[in-house]
Amino acid sequence: MPKTARPKVIVSRRLPQAVETRMAELFDVELNFDDTPFDQARLIDAVRRADVFVPTVTDHVDAAVLAEAGEKLKLIANFGVGIDHIDLHAAREKNIVVTNTPGVLTDDTADMVMALILSVPRRIAEGEKIIREGSWAGWSPTGMLGHRITGKRLGIIGMGRIGQAVATRARGFGLAVHYHNRERLPASVEAGLEATWWPTLEAMLTRVDIVSINCPHTPETHHLINDKALRLMQRHVYLINTARGEIVDEAALAAALSRRGIAGAGLDVFEHEPKIHPDLLNLPNVVLVPHMGSATFEGRQAMGDKVIANIQVWKDGHRPPDQVLE
Numbered sequence: 086m087p088k089t090a091r092p093k094v095i096v097s098r099r100l101p102q103a104v105e106t107r108m109a110e111l112f113d114v115e116l117n118f119d120d121t122p123f124d125q126a127r128l129i130d131a132v133r134r135a136d137v138f139v140p141t142v143t144d145h146v147d148a149a150v151l152a153e154a155g156e157k158l159k160l161i162a163n164f165g166v167g168i169d170h171i172d173l174h175a176a177r178e179k180n181i182v183v184t185n186t187p188g189v190l191t192d193d194t195a196d197m198v199m200a201l202i203l204s205v206p207r208r209i210a211e212g213e214k215i216i217r218e219g220s221w222a223g224w225s226p227t228g229m230l231g232h233r234i235t236g237k238r239l240g241i242i243g244m245g246r247i248g249q250a251v252a253t254r255a256r257g258f259g260l261a262v263h264y265h266n267r268e269r270l271p272a273s274v275e276a277g278l279e280a281t282w283w284p285t286l287e288a289m290l291t292r293v294d295i296v297s298i299n300c301p302h303t304p305e306t307h308h309l310i311n312d313k314a315l316r317l318m319q320r321h322v323y324l325i326n327t328a329r330g331e332i333v334d335e336a337a338l339a340a341a342l343s344r345r346g347i348a349g350a351g352l353d354v355f356e357h358e359p360k361i362h363p364d365l366l367n368l369p370n371v372v373l374v375p376h377m378g379s380a381t382f383e384g385r386q387a388m389g390d391k392v393i394a395n396i397q398v399w400k401d402g403h404r405p406p407d408q409v410l411e
């Protein structure tokens with residue numbers, strides 16, 4: 086690709102206005118004005134015609150789609166940090182570089198974890214519903230009791246950027262931080278976070294009061310929280326998932342919540358988005374929010390800026406800063 090060329094960039098969803106405007110200045114950009122997620126036919130059309138494709142989590146850029154990519158497609162610049170919707174192996178086979186947007190949504194996602202950690206045990210959504218339905222009869226000494234956060238043990242699964250940002254916030258709320266990660270953090274980082282490492286997930290699950298999932302979705306973490314894992318948790322445990330829905334076996338979770346095997350859940354992500362397991366919709370001990378961990382104006386702008394930077398650096402013939410390694 087000559088350095089002066091304006092690469093054909095196809096974007097699958099509407100992005101913040103300033104991002105779209107900048108893209109139009111820099112690239113031969115094709116925007117998706119109707120903002121509906123691409124179906125397979127539109128994905129195939131995009132990977133055939135684009136030099137650069139900008140998908141999001143709603144696009145399944147799998148091996149079948151990438152098999153249709155022509156010689157033209159050189160870069161998939163994902164708008165988002167999670168890349169489990171892209172077949173990295175198939176991309177590498179075709180020498181297509183993949184980038185993502187790490188770092189800029191860490192704080193927003195960690196804030197969402199804390200919002201859910203506070204909302205579920207303190208029954209915020211239930212209380213809000215009671216007021217809106219007009220069924221609140223006023224303050225009572227025994228009304229709307231929930232569980233205290235301070236002094237509880239939080240078990241973080243996945244201690245990367247977001248897990249560590251959760252740990253920092255959690256300490257401020259007086260939670261004792263425990264974590265399970267394939268690799269133990271360096272001693273100085275662990276000491277700074279005052280976090281206790283558990284070499285096995287199973288052991289940690291039996292000991293903590295709140296579980297927060299903050300690892301990526303990979304073949305190894307698919308259904309990591311399944312019936313067996315849920316049965317290891319104590320009955321008073323709250324499960325928080327802001328990572329990827331597929332890490333949790335949603336049917337097993339709904340069953341565990343229904344039988345009060347665990348106390349509640351706060352979910353920002355779902356196994357079959359935007360579909361939600363019907364049982365979850367009817368359970369009062371669950372707070373459900375629509376995959377909005379990174380949904381701040383600032384975060385989405387920064388994600389867009391990263392997508393543009395990745396495309397520009399690639400266009401200039403260099404390795405993009407956020408190239409994902411297979």
Ligand code: DGY
Binds near residue numbers: 166168190379
């Ligand atoms: C991310 O960046 O991975 C968010 O979940 C949106 O895709």
